[in-house]
Amino acid sequence: MRSNNVVLINEEGLRVDGRRPNEMRPFKIIAGYLSNADGSAYIELGRNKIVAAVYGPREVHPKYLALPHRATVRCRYSMAPFSVEERKSPGRSRREIELSKVIREALEPAIFVEEYPRTVIDIFIQVLEADGGTRTASITAASVALADAGIPMRDLVAAIAVGKASDTLLLDLNGIEDQYGDGDMPIAIMPRYNLVTLFQADGIFAPEEIEEALKMAREAIYKLYEGQKEALKRKYLKIREEVLSSE
Amino acid sequence: MSSTKPFGDILSTIKRESIVTLLRKGERIDGRGLHEYRKIEIETNVISKAEGSALVKIGDTKVIAGVKTEIGKPFPDTPDMGVQIVNAELIPIASPFFEPGPPGEDDIELSRVIDRGLRSSEAIKLNELAPIPGEKVWIIYIDIYPLDHYGNLVDASGLAAVSALLTTKIKNWKVEDGDVVLLDEEKPLPIGEVPVFVTVGKIGDTLIVDPSYEEELILDAKITLAVTSDDKISGIQKSGLGGFTPEVVKNAVSLAINVADQVRKKLPT
Amino acid sequence: MPVYVRDRDIVVPGEPLASQLFKGEGAVYVEKRKIYAKALSVVEIDSESKVIRAIPLKKKYLPAKGDKVIGKIVDVGVTHWTVDINSPYPAILQATEVLPRPTDAARMDLSKILKPGDIVVAKVIVFDLTRDPLLTIKERGLGKITKGTLVQIDPAKIPRLIGKKGSMANMIRKALGVDLIVGKNGRVIIISDDREKEALAILIIRKIEREAHVSGLTDRIKKFLESYGIEVENNA
Numbered sequence: 001m002r003s004n005n006v007v008l009i010n011e012e013g014l015r016v017d018g019r020r021p022n023e024m025r026p027f028k029i030i031a032g033y034l035s036n037a038d039g040s041a042y043i044e045l046g047r048n049k050i051v052a053a054v055y056g057p058r059e060v061h062p063k064y065l066a067l068p069h070r071a072t073v074r075c076r077y078s079m080a081p082f083s084v085e086e087r088k089s090p091g092r093s094r095r096e097i098e099l100s101k102v103i104r105e106a107l108e109p110a111i112f113v114e115e116y117p118r119t120v121i122d123i124f125i126q127v128l129e130a131d132g133g134t135r136t137a138s139i140t141a142a143s144v145a146l147a148d149a150g151i152p153m154r155d156l157v158a159a160i161a162v163g164k165a166s167d168t169l170l171l172d173l174n175g176i177e178d179q180y181g182d183g184d185m186p187i188a189i190m191p192r193y194n195l196v197t198l199f200q201a202d203g204i205f206a207p208e209e210i211e212e213a214l215k216m217a218r219e220a221i222y223k224l225y226e227g228q229k230e231a232l233k234r235k236y237l238k239i240r241e242e243v244l245s246s247e
Numbered sequence: 248m249s250s251t252k253p254f255g256d257i258l259s260t261i262k263r264e265s266i267v268t269l270l271r272k273g274e275r276i277d278g279r280g281l282h283e284y285r286k287i288e289i290e291t292n293v294i295s296k297a298e299g300s301a302l303v304k305i306g307d308t309k310v311i312a313g314v315k316t317e318i319g320k321p322f323p324d325t326p327d328m329g330v331q332i333v334n335a336e337l338i339p340i341a342s343p344f345f346e347p348g349p350p351g352e353d354d355i356e357l358s359r360v361i362d363r364g365l366r367s368s369e370a371i372k373l374n375e376l377a378p379i380p381g382e383k384v385w386i387i388y389i390d391i392y393p394l395d396h397y398g399n400l401v402d403a404s405g406l407a408a409v410s411a412l413l414t415t416k417i418k419n420w421k422v423e424d425g426d427v428v429l430l431d432e433e434k435p436l437p438i439g440e441v442p443v444f445v446t447v448g449k450i451g452d453t454l455i456v457d458p459s460y461e462e463e464l465i466l467d468a469k470i471t472l473a474v475t476s477d478d479k480i481s482g483i484q485k486s487g488l489g490g491f492t493p494e495v496v497k498n499a500v501s502l503a504i505n506v507a508d509q510v511r512k513k514l515p516t
Numbered sequence: 517m518p519v520y521v522r523d524r525d526i527v528v529p530g531e532p533l534a535s536q537l538f539k540g541e542g543a544v545y546v547e548k549r550k551i552y553a554k555a556l557s558v559v560e561i562d563s564e565s566k567v568i569r570a571i572p573l574k575k576k577y578l579p580a581k582g583d584k585v586i587g588k589i590v591d592v593g594v595t596h597w598t599v600d601i602n603s604p605y606p607a608i609l610q611a612t613e614v615l616p617r618p619t620d621a622a623r624m625d626l627s628k629i630l631k632p633g634d635i636v637v638a639k640v641i642v643f644d645l646t647r648d649p650l651l652t653i654k655e656r657g658l659g660k661i662t663k664g665t666l667v668q669i670d671p672a673k674i675p676r677l678i679g680k681k682g683s684m685a686n687m688i689r690k691a692l693g694v695d696l697i698v699g700k701n702g703r704v705i706i707i708s709d710d711r712e713k714e715a716l717a718i719l720i721i722r723k724i725e726r727e728a729h730v731s732g733l734t735d736r737i738k739k740f741l742e743s744y745g746i747e748v749e750n751n752a
Contacts, residue, residue, distance in 0.1 A: 150574030155530030
């Protein structure tokens with residue numbers, strides 16, 4: 001269906017941005033990016049720029065939404081109108097509504113929700129610039145924001161997409177590859193449990209390709225996981241360094 | 248904003264116990280095999296005003312889908328293709344837990360999962376539906392309405408959508424003076440590769456297909472796979488809380504491919 | 517005896533700390549005989565008593581019976597006030613826990629006693645997660661605060677501000693000659709007529725919040741005070 005003449009892999013086997021098929025874009029994660037929120041994170045993955053903020057656990061309004069034995073988790077994924085080539089209308093799109101749901105469902109299994117009954121944990125995600133793979137980068141950032149807020153969790157969640165072009169699996173699609181490629185498979189994993197908590201795909205994949213894609217994603221996710229941990233610790237280690245060096 | 252669902256229906260502990268105990272023995276409470284669908288019935292052309300329609304039953308789950316078509320403008324990024332629009336609405340008729348109001352995230356997720364599965368496998372040959380590229384193309388609306396929710400609405404909705412498409416007839420046309428003129432003769436909608444949707448549920452270490460309503464209430468996790476006739480996957484959606492290890496995902500994929508024929512052989516010809 | 521981390525390490529949720537031959541305390545959970553951190557924490561290992569502790573670097577205040585808290589009145593009802601105690605659970609202060617003797621609260625205008633914005637030092641008398649916490653101010657040292665400066669820090673850092681048996685807070689009180697009311701819920705009231713001393717107290721509280729996870733905190737605070745020419749008693 002996505003028939004076109006855009007060459008996504010050249011004769012040397014390199015991609016439009018010079019990456020190899022199993023190469024992730026460079027990323028940067030900052031924990032505690034905002035001050036108002038209880039927890040926050042900023043992620044850059046290639047040209048994606050995303051901010052995630054967590055408020056809570058806090059009181060639920062309206063009160064009838066409170067669950068008696070656990071915290072409610074809410075999630076709002078939103079794209080800024082200027083984040084994409086053609087201005088996106090600021091209203092809620094069906095895509096944003098679906099992504100808010102699957103992102104929540106990817107993160108919620110990691111949270112000890114039973115520790116704060118009748119409260120809500122709000123996760124707000126704002127995509128500032130989009131270049132393929134925003135839902136997965138959002139999960140990686142939001143998980144850091146949750147931990148930064150001090151929310152009790154079993155594990156972090158990290159995510160990446162695997163796509164396909166010219167019958168080759170490509171790790172971490174950028175915007176052009178996403179637009180002109182033959183398929184996209186976003187995957188989120190709780191690394192310690194090796195549990196896939198977000199898994200979607202469009203395009204055609206053979207069963208062996210799905211298996212291979214999961215392997216590729218897992219490797220990248222372990223790298224992101226290390227980046228998440230490092231980001232969360234950085235602030236505190238920096239203070240320690242400062243304090244100890246001034247003595 | 249997406250929010251944790253308040254408890255809708257809660258399965259009684261003793262019922263849960265008996266379902267889980269039976270599953271451990273490889274049995275299901277309604278006597279089915281773990282990898283067996285409930286009885287599937289499809290009735291097509293049930294709505295004469297629609298260009299295509301189907302009423303699908305999987306056990307007591309009942310879903311109707313209708314196809315309407317018209318000439319309209321193409322999407323700017325695909326000027327030489329017809330337009331496919333899928334819309335599903337979880338209407339309150341189908342369950343005491345469905346509420347009236349604008350479509351919520353569950354309605355939208357269902358629509359989009361079916362839409363992606365059909366689109367990826369090229370169920371509708373949209374490239375044959377652009378009489379005047381960039382100007383006038385066919386818009387194919389697929390509207391899905393669950394009527395009775397007894398579990399596995401996704402597979403039933405997908406089956407209803409596909410069955411309705413397979414029986415859809417559109418007006419033949421000619422292009423005259425830069426306009427599309429519809430002729431007084433019908434032809435079948437150009438159909439490519441249609442997928443069947445298979446939802447695999449996980450309870451403990453057991454994978455089941457076609458979860459019933461009661462089984463759905465206690466699933467640890469579920470995943471829907473759109474399976475093509477050549478055993479490829481044209482769409483995936485893990486839904487709900489919980490997750491799968493990559494090994495179990497692999498098993499779910501082969502399971503879905505294995506059982507897809509149970510559904511495919513029921514498709515209208 | 518497997519331990520996967522070192523004393524004073526910063527750990528994230530899901531990080532393994534030790535085998536279950538240790539006793540886990542604080543923000544930990546146990547799975548398959550291993551102890552894991554469940555929140556962003558600093559680790560404390562007591563090898564002798566075989567205790568491994570994850571002390572959260574940030575947390576929300578969960579009320580507990582007997583806690584002294586500093587609350588802000590946010591709503592006035594017919595028979596009670598609603599009090600913001602910097603927690604996911606708003607607190608209730610019944611009129612009977614304020615008024616001296618049995619009084620017909622329904623006939624009174626409670627906002628004449630405490631109005632929105634008023635600050636109270638209160639004690640939690642009941643809390644069990646199923647219902648909002650109840651407070652009292654009918655004890656010595658509790659009640660409405662009429663002057664002072666309110667500082668809010670992360671509730672996770674309050675134990676360090678108090679110190680062992682109150683040592684840290686006492687050191688600050690003595691050294692600066694200020695009164696310090698410390699609420700378990702992350703709020704501190706500084707009362708002093710000396711604006712410089714008050715400002716210094718705020719600086720110290722912020723320093724404790726920022727550096728609580730770095731060992732040698734007490735010494736650093738002493739040095740900090742001394743750098744301002746303030747004597748600190750050694751037994752403080």
